[in-house]
Amino acid sequence: MSNAAKEKDKEKESFPAYEKVMAARDSKKLTAVDYISKMFGDSFIELHGDRRFSDDKAVVGGIAMLYDTPVTIIGIEKGRNTKERVERNFGQAHPEGYRKALRLMKQAEKFHRPVLCLVDTSGAYPGIGAEERGQGQAIAENLMEMMTLKTPVLTIVIGEGGSGGALALAVADEVWMLENSVYSVISPEGCASILWKDSSKAPQAAEALRMTAQDLFDLRVIERIIRQPRADDQAMFESLKLLVSRTFEKNLALDTAELTEQRYARFRRIGAIG
Amino acid sequence: MDFFAFVKPKNELEASSNKPENVPFVPEEMWVKCPKCNAMLLTTDMEENLHVCTHCGHHFRLSVRQRIELLADRDSFREHDAELTAKNILDFPGYDAKLEKAKRNANESVCCGECRIGGIKTVLCVMNAEFMMGSMGTVTGEKITRAFEYATDAGLPVVVCTVSGGARMQEGILSLMQMAKTSGAVKRHSDAGLLYITILTDPTTGGVTASFAMEGDIILAEPDTLVAFAGPRVIEQTMRQKLPRDFQTSEFVLQKGFIDAVVSRDKLKSTVARLLKMHGYAEVE
Incomplete structure (x- = not known):
């Protein structure tokens, strides 16, 4: 077979998981601030800073009204244009971003306010400053503290769910994913380059990693797949809002011991043996 | 002696x-x-x-056996869940062969059990660099979670010796979830007022750093240990520049305030034993 024919053959192979990766990374898709404004309108009041070091713009947080109920919203924001993306560090949070998120969660716990997390990140930022300020420690603390947070927590993956940097906002009572989102332990490129020394095999890695919303649903890692809302279809945001509200209502009715017990059990069964 | x-x-x-x-x-x-x-x-x-x-x-680098001999009182270690072993749950290509090779050494990347340290009953988990570089798969997470749950029920302190390349990508999202699962078990142990000491050994990176390695009440590290979330190669690729020589060593993270002490190997056991005693755990026998 000639090289050209081989190329053509390769093109014909389909990698539906990698198509989902590409869709999740599409720079034209809606970001966390879009979801916040479509779902909560003018009621959102942004709250800044981790009270430790700085305000990480890759993480946006605040309080808004969900119908009659105040809720805390924390999202990882990639930015909608080049200027914003640079400002938001392309949605790659530093430790102070995760510490801001935890501060707002603790604040929500104090006032028994439900927490909605919107995840869209390729991963926690891998850089000198992030390491110096304890990226690993910041994520670890969130995992520990979220597990026993005495207020309902719901996470929706609205684009990329990149490894520990996504999980740091996803120790929740339920985790949902948009149909065109992905959630993985490592990027398919990273996986392919480590395992096969060839990052161009990312499409194959995406299949092997089982990272689409459907995969995660089948693996019982998420509770729900959400239809991808279109920017011009407000009804879809309204129905998402209703779904979020019902889930919070259900979990607000539980006493906090029961709530955190269920949250622990949710994660406890993943990979449990016997 | x-x-x-x-x-x-x-x-x-x-x-x-x-x-x-x-x-x-x-x-x-x-x-x-x-x-x-x-x-x-x-x-x-x-x-x-x-x-x-x-x-x-x-x-x-020490083997699991050497690490246990270093820390546990002679012949006091009793392994738990030794039969639990990694499986290729996602049918990940090439993983079966890797597991077969790794299993010549051990059943999983962590060995958990109960022992005495300076006469004090302690749950001890030792990660295994010889098993796929101590990567955390579902069974690794399960064993560590069980160890913490056991310690919580029995009112025992936990010592974990970490060595890990991070979450095991061949088990995909299920590996990632072990970070949350183990952290939850650590939190419950902590909420029960029990002591957890981590001993970071070379290298401790990725998902293990971003979960139970950094969750100890007291975090010790051996000298010149790589302690990182993102490994130096990943950062070099992002920054496109060479990193300072001591970057991400245990001495570096000590200076940055993320660990309690760097302890040389000859002082490790006595330090842990003294800390256990200071937290009110009594010697048995």
């Missing part, structure tokens, strides 16, 4: 390092070369010196 009574510094071997060809012939396995200072070291001396280079103090 005191475990450390025979630990003495030995510097007389250093001269042989530069010209190994001048050294009288000895069977190769009797010698080991220090990767840090290139000194040729007699394996018998190394064993006596707790696998620390007698020339430069470089801490060689």
Whole structure:
């Protein structure tokens, strides 16, 4: 077979998981601030800073009204244009971003306010400053503290769910994913380059990693797949809002011991043996 | 006999390092070369010196058995869940072969059990660098979670020795979830008022750093241990520049405020035993 024919053959192979990766990374898709404004309108009041070091713009947080109920919203924001993306560090949070998120969660716990997390990140930022300020420690603390947070927590993956940097906002009572989102332990490129020394095999890695919303649903890692809302279809945001509200209502009715017990059990069964 | 009574510094071997060809012939396995200072070291001396280079103090990586012998009182270690073993749950290509090779050494990347340290009953988990570089799969997470749950029920302290390349990508999202699962178990142990000591050994990275490695009440590390979330190679690729030499060593993270102390191997057991005692745990027998 000639090289050209081989190329053509390769093109014909389909990698539906990698198509989902590409869709999740599409720079034209809606970001966390879009979801916040479509779902909560003018009621959102942004709250800044981790009270430790700085305000990480890759993480946006605040309080808004969900119908009659105040809720805390924390999202990882990639930015909608080049200027914003640079400002938001392309949605790659530093430790102070995760510490801001935890501060707002603790604040929500104090006032028994439900927490909605919107995840869209390729991963926690891998850089000198992030390491110096304890990226690993910041994520670890969130995992520990979220597990026993005495207020309902719901996470929706609205684009990329990149490894520990996504999980740091996803120790929740339920985790949902948009149909065109992905959630993985490592990027398919990273996986392919480590395992096969060839990052161009990312499409194959995406299949092997089982990272689409459907995969995660089948693996019982998420509770729900959400239809991808279109920017011009407000009804879809309204129905998402209703779904979020019902889930919070259900979990607000539980006493906090029961709530955190269920949250622990949710994660406890993943990979449990016997 | 005191475990450390025979630990003495030995510097007389250093001269042989530069010209190994001048050294009288000895069977190769009797010698080991220090990767840090290139000194040729007699394996018998190394064993006596707790696998620390007698020339430069470089801490060689320990096997699980050696680590248990270092920390647990003689013959006191009883392994839990030894039969739990990694499986290729996602049918990940190439993983079966890797597991087959790794399983010549052990069933999983962590060994958990119960022992006495300085006479004090303790749950001890030791990660295994020889099993897929200590990567955390679902069974690793399950064993650590069970160890913490057992300790919580029994009112025991936990000591975990970490060594890990991070979450195991061949088990995909299920590996990632083990970070949350183990963290939850650590939190419950902590909320029960029990002590958790982590001992970071070289290298401790990725998903293990971002979960139970950084969650100890007291975090100790061996000297010159790589402690990182993103490994140096990943950061070099992002930054496109060389990193400072001591970046992400245990001394570096100590200075940045993320660990409590760097403890050399000869002081490790006595330090842990003293800490256990100071937290009110009583010696048995």
